[in-house]
Amino acid sequence: MTILHKTKSQAETVKLGEKLGKSLKPGSIVALTGNLGAGKTYLTKGIVKGLGLKSAVRSPTFVIMNIYPGKIPVFHFDCYRLKDETDMEKLGYEEYFYGEGITIIEWADRIPGIIPKTAVKVEFRIGKDNVRKISVNVPVKNI
Numbered sequence: 001m002t003i004l005h006k007t008k009s010q011a012e013t014v015k016l017g018e019k020l021g022k023s024l025k026p027g028s029i030v031a032l033t034g035n036l037g038a039g040k041t042y043l044t045k046g047i048v049k050g051l052g053l054k055s056a057v058r059s060p061t062f063v064i065m066n067i068y069p070g071k072i073p074v075f076h077f078d079c080y081r082l083k084d085e086t087d088m089e090k091l092g093y094e095e096y097f098y099g100e101g102i103t104i105i106e107w108a109d110r111i112p113g114i115i116p117k118t119a120v121k122v123e124f125r126i127g128k129d130n131v132r133k134i135s136v137n138v139p140v141k142n143i
């Protein structure tokens with residue numbers, strides 16, 4: 001099931017993230033795609049807030065992944081600099097993707113081969129001014 005959302009500010013994108021965050025469960029994976037500055041990190045801030053965590057969310061571009069601790073920990077990946085899945089394999093991504101935390105992946109299109117079918121897929125398109133068109137696809141069997 002895909003729902004298309006339209007946000008008009010970074011604050012609205014954070015709010016959307018909060019709602020999405022509240023719907024996630026241990027083991028959920030959220031795959032984010034969209035250009036530079038599309039709002040992936042702001043949506044992630046909202047998800048983390050919605051889960052009730054207090055961590056400061058920053059794009060983990062240079063380290064590939066940040067961990068935000070909590071009752072349900074969040075693993076925040078940024079795959080912008082990756083050419084393919086190899087670095088994820090070196091990092092032992094399975095432990096995170098298939099563990100009890102929640103995984104959020106920016107630039108998920110860099111690693112299509114390892115994104116599970118069960119992932120919630122969020123695609124960003126940049127519109128005029130501050131508009132972002134954000135489609136959220138939840139696999140039917142997850143509902």
Ligand SMILES: Nc1ncnc2c1ncn2[C@@H]1O[C@H](COP(=O)(O)OP(=O)(O)OP(=O)(O)O)[C@@H](O)[C@H]1O
Nearest residue numbers: 007008009010013036037038039040041042130132
């Ligand atoms: N509707 C909106 N939603 C989210 N961000 C917006 C919106 N309108 C404007 N912005 C601005 O766009 C930028 C989005 O930044 P953000 O870091 O979330 O993008 P990103 O997709 O994570 O980029 P990157 O690929 O570089 O990690 C911010 O500067 C934010 O202020």
Ligand SMILES: [Mg+2]
Nearest residue numbers: 040041059106
């Ligand atoms: Mg980002």
